[in-house]
Amino acid sequence: MSLITVDHLGVRFGATEVLRDVSLAIDPGEIVTIVGPNGSGKTTLLRAILGAVPAVTGRVRRGAGLVLGYVPQRLHVDPTLPITVERFLRLPGGARATDIDAALARAGVPDLHRRQMSDLSGGQMQRVLLARALVARPTLLMLDEPTAGLDQPGSAAFYRTIDEVRRETGCAVLMISHELHVVMAASDRVICLNGHVCCHGTPEHVSSAPEYRALFGTGTGGALALYRHEHDHSHGPGDPLGPGHRHGPGCDHDHDHDHDHTKTEAAE
Numbered sequence: 001m002s003l004i005t006v007d008h009l010g011v012r013f014g015a016t017e018v019l020r021d022v023s024l025a026i027d028p029g030e031i032v033t034i035v036g037p038n039g040s041g042k043t044t045l046l047r048a049i050l051g052a053v054p055a056v057t058g059r060v061r062r063g064a065g066l067v068l069g070y071v072p073q074r075l076h077v078d079p080t081l082p083i084t085v086e087r088f089l090r091l092p093g094g095a096r097a098t099d100i101d102a103a104l105a106r107a108g109v110p111d112l113h114r115r116q117m118s119d120l121s122g123g124q125m126q127r128v129l130l131a132r133a134l135v136a137r138p139t140l141l142m143l144d145e146p147t148a149g150l151d152q153p154g155s156a157a158f159y160r161t162i163d164e165v166r167r168e169t170g171c172a173v174l175m176i177s178h179e180l181h182v183v184m185a186a187s188d189r190v191i192c193l194n195g196h197v198c199c200h201g202t203p204e205h206v207s208s209a210p211e212y213r214a215l216f217g218t219g220t221g222g223a224l225a226l227y228r229h230e231h232d233h234s235h236g237p238g239d240p241l242g243p244g245h246r247h248g249p250g251c252d253h254d255h256d257h258d259h260d261h262t263k264t265e266a267a268e
C-alpha cells in the first residue's frame with residue numbers, strides 16, 4: 001500500500017494551469033526526488049499533497065497511517081518577535097520535551113533549544129525546520145529544496161542527515177532538489193516535472209536519458225545548471241512554461257510538434 005497516491009492531478013491558479021495530469025505514488029521507505037525547471041510546479045505539487053492547494057482535476061489519496069512531515073524552502077522569522085527554538089518546536093501542537101530533544105538530536109542540532117530563531121545560521125535554520133517536521137514522527141517526510149542557500153559541505157551534510165533519518169525511522173522521503181549529484185546519489189527514484197511528469201524512474205534510467213542530459217547537462221559542480229528542456233508538443237494556452245518543447249527517450253509520452261526552450265539559472 002502506497003503512502004501517497006496522486007491520480008491525474010490538475011492544479012490551476014486562476015487561468016494558469018500549473019499542474020496537468022500528474023500521477024505518482026510514494027511507497028514506504030523510499031527516497032524520491034522531484035527535479036524540474038523553475039516554475040514547473042514542484043512546490044505546488046508538494047502543497048497539493050499536503051492539502052494546501054486544491055485539485056481541479058484528479059485527487060491525492062492518503063494511505064492508512066500516513067503522517068506527513070514538511071520542511072519548507074525557507075522560513076522568515078521577524079527579529080522583533082523573539083522566539084526560542086524550543087518554543088518554535090513546541091508550537092502548534094504542544095509537543096513533549098522528550099520528543100523535541102529527540103527531534104533536535106536526530107536533526108543534528110541537539111544543543112539549540114534556547115537559541116533565538118532569528119539568530120540561527122542558514123544551516124541551523126534548515127535543521128531546526130527538519131526537527132520540527134520530525135517531532136510528529138512522519139512516515140513521509142517532504143522537503144522543498146531544503147539546502148537552498150547552504151554551501152556545498154553544509155548541503156552534503158544535510159543530505160547525509162536525511163539519509164540517516166530515513167534509515168533510523170524508516171520514513172519515506174519526497175524532496176525537491178536542484179542539486180543533481182545529490183539526486184543521483186541519494187534517490188531511489190527521480191521524477192522530472194514540467195507542469196506534468198516528463199520522465200521518471202531510477203536515477204540510472206533518468207540520468208542516461210538524452211532528455212535528462214539536455215536538461216541538466218552543463219552543471220559545473222552544481223554552480224550553473226542549464227535547463228534546456230525538450231519536448232515534442234506544444235503546451236496549451238495558459239501553460240506556465242510557454243510554448244512547447246520536445247520529449248526524449250525515457251519520457252512517458254510522445255507528441256508531434258517540435259520546439260525547444262532554454263532556461264538558465266544559477267544554482268546554489
Ligand SMILES: Nc1ncnc2c1ncn2[C@@H]1O[C@H](COP(=O)(O)OP(=O)(O)OP(=O)(O)O)[C@@H](O)[C@H]1O
Nearest residue numbers: 013014018036037038039040041042043044045240
Ligand atoms: N498561490 C499562487 N497563486 C498564483 N500562482 C501561483 C501560486 N503558487 C504558485 N504559483 C505559480 O505556479 C507556478 C509554479 O510555481 P511553483 O512554485 O510550484 O514552481 P517550482 O517548480 O516549485 O519553482 P522553483 O523551482 O522556482 O521553486 C509559477 O508560475 C508560480 O508563479
